[in-house]
Amino acid sequence: MKYLVPLSLSALCVAHLAALERLDAGGSTVAVIENKPGKAGSLAVYAALASRHGKIDAAAALEGLVLFAEHTADARANPGKHPNIDRLVEVIESGAVFGVRTVAV
Numbered sequence: 001m002k003y004l005v006p007l008s009l010s011a012l013c014v015a016h017l018a019a020l021e022r023l024d025a026g027g028s029t030v031a032v033i034e035n036k037p038g039k040a041g042s043l044a045v046y047a048a049l050a051s052r053h054g055k056i057d058a059a060a061a062l063e064g065l066v067l068f069a070e071h072t073a074d075a076r077a078n079p080g081k082h083p084n085i086d087r088l089v090e091v092i093e094s095g096a097v098f099g100v101r102t103v104a105v
Helices: 040-053 058-068 072-078 083-094
Strands: 019-023 029-034 099-104
Touching: 019 040, 019 072, 029 040, 040 058, 040 083, 058 072, 058 083, 072 083
Parallel strands: none
Antiparallel strands: 019 029, 019 099
16 A cells, blocks of 8 residues: 655645646656746646646545645636636546646746
């Protein structure tokens, strides 16, 4: 059994990353989360999920919703306001899986 240390959004660091790429089944980049104001939290969560799970699947997405904490409730109440959270909900609901690739600074 794999034991994981609990994460919190405030404990995640992304200073070493320029971006994270979301990949389709063929490994092509379909979306990018850049390390810039307003996106650094999403980058941190997705990078942590990628590191822990190797991909974004339902288990990773569920953990991501926990990490996003209060933002998750706001995203559910306001679809489209937090697209990176909406994407995690979509993964859980659809069973979709996508790859990720981090881009170093």
